[in-house]
Amino acid sequence: MSSILVLSGSPSATSRTAALSDHLADRLxxxxxxxxxxxxxxxxxxxLAHADxxxxxxxxxxxxxxxxDGLVVASPVYKAAYSGLLKLLLDLLPQFALAGKVVLPVVTGGTTAHVLAIDxxxxxVLSSLGASHIVPGWFVLDQHxxxxxxxxxxxxxxxxxxLVDGFSTAVGRTLVRAS
Incomplete structure (x- = not known):
């Protein structure tokens, strides 16, 4: 059985991003x-703030x-980028922390003007952390x-x-190749 970690980078207590993350975790x-x-x-x-x-x-x-084996990285878009809170965590990871992993980026935002925040x-950043395979990400409008x-x-x-189902399959293939 493969293992997947879902990271939600929203700072909000009532977060659509966190709820979406939970929903995707259930599907996986x-x-x-x-x-x-x-x-x-x-x-x-x-x-987090002191990089401890x-x-x-x-x-x-x-x-x-x-x-x-796989990672879903979810974040709301602020100022055309992922959240600063998520950045604090990603900055703490070792240089190649995502080597050998399949990663699915998912972002949420209030307008389609932010759709390119993923790319x-x-x-x-995910690539610089050594992710082996970053599947196509997905942007979800808050209103959806x-x-x-x-x-x-x-x-x-x-x-x-x-996309989530394709990510699931890719994680499964990666685990088989690693065995």
Whole structure:
């Protein structure tokens, strides 16, 4: 069984990005993966801001990333880039922390003007961290994510699910090749 870690980089307590991340984690679990989740906002702020990778909470996340076969990296778009909170965590990772991993970038935003944030802001960082395979990412408009008592309802989710399912398959193939 492959392991996937879902990182949510939203600083908001009532976050559409975090809810979407949870929704995607559930879909990946249904594919038979062991899926863990980290909401970066729940990590202690001081060690993140001071780049204290030795702090136990931060070290656990770094170890979880190292142990994962695949990674979903989700963030809202602010100022045409992924969140500063996510950047704080990514800056703490070793240079090739994503080597051998399949990565799915997912961003949310209020307008399609930010759709290129994946390719111009997030993908280069994931690549510089050594990701073996970054699958095509996906941009989701905030207005297409409805928070419901049962979780999330997505408008026009077909293409997103196709990408998530492709990511799931790629993670499974990577695990087979590594065996």
């Amino acid at each position: 679990r249904a594919h038979g993966h062991a899926v863990g989740a980290v909401r970066v906002r729940d990590l202690p702020a001081e060690p 990778a030795a702090h136990p909470a931060i070290a656990r996340v770094v170890d979880a990333i190292a142990a994962a 111009y802001a997030l993908r280069p 994510i409805e928070l419901t008592p049962d979780g999330v309802r997505l408008e026009s989710a077909t293409e997103l699910y196709r």
